[in-house]
Each structure stands twice: as C-alpha cells, then as structure tokens.
Amino acid sequence: MTAEQLIFAYVLVMLGAVGLLTVAEMRRRTFGPTPSDDHVFRCDGCGFLYTDDPDVDRSRCPNCGRMNDMFRF
Numbered sequence: 001m002t003a004e005q006l007i008f009a010y011v012l013v014m015l016g017a018v019g020l021l022t023v024a025e026m027r028r029r030t031f032g033p034t035p036s037d038d039h040v041f042r043c044d045g046c047g048f049l050y051t052d053d054p055d056v057d058r059s060r061c062p063n064c065g066r067m068n069d070m071f072r073f
Helices: 003-031
Strands: 039-042 049-052 058-060 067-069
Touching: 039 067
Parallel strands: none
Antiparallel strands: 039 049, 058 067
C-alpha cells in the first residue's frame, strides 16, 4: 500500500466511525424517554409519591386525599 492509500483508508474509517456515532445518537434522541415537566409531590400523611401538572403548586394526594406542597429535591 502506498502512503496515499493508507491516509485514504484512515480517513474513510474515521468518517465511518463518526457516521455510526451520529446515527446512534439520533436513534437515542428519537426513541429515548423525554423528561417530564410535572411536579413531584410527597404526601405528609401517608408518604405516597405522585406527580401533577407543572402549573399546580398544591395537589391532593390520590391515596388519602390530603393537600400537599410540591416536593423539592
């Protein structure tokens, strides 16, 4: 093999690797889970964890019915 052929093969392999990584990242973004904007609540009465819409600051526990504030991590 000449030096030109070696350089061409090296560039071709690197471009192929970048292409495969790009395809894998696009598939991960397309089929991966999307983050939720929902707020997390923890009931002070029964300890139940649940989520509610992002526009709600206080929410009623679906387990025991008690009103709870948003849980902050």
